[in-house]
Amino acid sequence: MEDSRETKQKLIESAKVEFMEKGYMKASLRTICKNAGVTTGAMYFFFNDKNDLFAGVVGGPLTELRTVIESHMLAEIKEMDHYTPGQQYDMQEDMKAATDVVKTLFKYKDEYELLITRSQGSSFENIIDDMADMLNSHYRDMFWTMKGYKSAKQMTKEDKFIVHWMAHDQVDIFVHLLTHCKNEKEALKQLKGMFSYIIGGWFSVINNT
Amino acid sequence: MEDSRETKQKLIESAKVEFMEKGYMKASLRTICKNAGVTTGAMYFFFNDKNDLFAGVVGGPLTELRTVIESHMLAEIKEMDHYTPGQQYDMQEDMKAATDVVKTLFKYKDEYELLITRSQGSSFENIIDDMADMLNSHYRDMFWTMKGYKSAKQMTKEDKFIVHWMAHDQVDIFVHLLTHCKNEKEALKQLKGMFSYIIGGWFSVINNT
């Protein structure tokens, strides 16, 4: 059992290297197995196919990230219940959430970069859109509440569009931090500026439309 | 001569279809040629290789887009010369530029989507970053001017980072409009909201840091 664990682990590490270097599509299973010191057949014992191997590399970190995000979204939803229109926005809570996300991102930097920039061709190729969609419904609720609507039904098509964009942009900010900062520390330093930007945008949208 | 034009055109159209369906990497030259009713050899008479064929599809529109953007950047640079700090920002000019860009984008919607979402593996795979870089230096100048700095040299590392992000985001907005609106008219309708967002963000950054 120990041995098999080790083999699987070696495969995952070798796969990570190859996927990062060549991207999902151009990566060669042969090369991965050779570098892991394992035969192709062995790989097919542990993984169903190329995509499953990719999932073996990025699956864990992805789940962890989802957990972090979801837990914060739940927290915000609770807070939203006490919101009264016109109330001063409290950045504090959101910053804490974002900080947690950034920390998670840099905990498995390689894997997240893989997901974001090198997953084309795999089942994860739409991961960015998926994350944005995940945030979308949450942002919708924030939007109509802050806008003073009675319910989501009052939202216009334009409202929905801009909210969808903002969900996307939130994700893009994290992507940008991940791909343009060399470590967590630096990313956290930039986070405040990014937040200032996104919140400025958010309120500009709330007040102007 | 008539015939040859036609053959080349058929190849380009067949290539466009295949590239859009499968993406650059997975697209098959064989399939492209077969659907164009032409042998592979013929294709290699007109194009050097797969990448050149891709360029044959997207090259023209890309050049046109670059021209539009550059002409507007020159216009803004001139305007910047008369800028005095504290002066009210005039969205008018920028909206006109953005409107032109959106119009161009929807003029060759297929080709730009190809470039943005399906060019991985080709020499155009970094097109988004290239466009962002193109805007970056321009945005730097706007930034330090509006910030009241004497020159670009006063910009901190954080300033540069956030400006780089905003250049990226500007590009992403256009990408979002292109990929989420079904036609020019709809995109132009959403443009104002997007602009409100980005300008809100921009001023928030200018004033807070």
Next chain:
Amino acid sequence: MEDSRETKQKLIESAKVEFMEKGYMKASLRTICKNAGVTTGAMYFFFNDKNDLFAGVVGGPLTELRTVIESHMLAEIKEMDHYTPGQQYDMQEDMKAATDVVKTLFKYKDEYELLITRSQGSSFENIIDDMADMLNSHYRDMFWTMKGYKSAKQMTKEDKFIVHWMAHDQVDIFVHLLTHCKNEKEALKQLKGMFSYIIGGWFSVINNT
């Protein structure tokens, strides 16, 4: 394991036939594999590429030949130590060496003919020159010793040129025997005459210059 050996062997034999018929360059891997009753993919399991397959055919025999030659060169070097100028040349030893070389050549006649006459385009295309170079330094030592020089440094440019030629010619003699005699027996019969020729030439050069 038995099976795989067999497959590889069949490939090598099929390759030999094709290479002999068409030469390295014009030989088709498709044809080789088809005649071996194997898919191209299988071939690439055993060999890295076309050149490696060619090496699979000629590599063994080539190594064997090199071993034979080198062992004899060592023997001659030892003998040379006791040489005194003017001493009668003893053909005996050299004939024995040459006999061994001829025997080796006819042991794998096909493979050596392949190497010599059909390897253009492969990594073995300069094999004749390589062999000549191998003999060259050895012949230089023989030359200056027999000439009565104190060291190799006394050799003129002309000396070096003619020695280089004689090294080449030695190789050519073996090539000629291989390509113009149908079997070992016949080649050995001609060997004496060839030797008479080369030794006549050798001494003529030693005495006349």
Next chain:
Amino acid sequence: MEDSRETKQKLIESAKVEFMEKGYMKASLRTICKNAGVTTGAMYFFFNDKNDLFAGVVGGPLTELRTVIESHMLAEIKEMDHYTPGQQYDMQEDMKAATDVVKTLFKYKDEYELLITRSQGSSFENIIDDMADMLNSHYRDMFWTMKGYKSAKQMTKEDKFIVHWMAHDQVDIFVHLLTHCKNEKEALKQLKGMFSYIIGGWFSVINNT
């Protein structure tokens, strides 16, 4: 007419360059035509096929060489009529012939090197053997005369074999001079040594068998 001459000449020169660089087989007609500034079709007006183009490059020089050799062979044949066994060999005449050959070789050095080292795949690939065969019958006559035989019929199989070899070697000497000397002058300087070698060999064979 002037123009067409020029076009043909440009093609020949471009072909020479390409053939020298890549060898007959790997040379590309496309490349040749492109570098000549001419279309493929035009080439096929002047030449029947790839081989004919190669002939266009080397044909002239080859004819010239054949003429030189044949004229000298005729001269030697006449001289041979007055030969009496035991008579001192007069190197003079042969040296003059060889000198002429060397001069011719260096007159079109490129073309002859092409023929000798880069013609594999063309109809000239056996040129060396052809030249040797050309000399062979001539050498046979010299051999039996000097040996004191009454006619060629007295020659043994071994006699014929060694004569064939010497004809080959004669050719190889010229090849060696051509490929190892950088110009005519240097080649002529080495010629005497080479001659000493070959004549030493020749007489050694005549006297020993």
Next chain:
DNA sequence: CATGAATGAGGTTTCATTCAT
């Protein structure tokens, strides 16, 4: 004389995957 388009067959190589052992 020369163009330029097109053919069609062929080239070597790579790939993810399977399966008997």
Next chain:
DNA sequence: GATGAATGAAACCTCATTCAT
């Protein structure tokens, strides 16, 4: 758990040659 052989399809690309114009 793992091996190693084998599949079979497809990949991109190059070639000498032809022919209507």
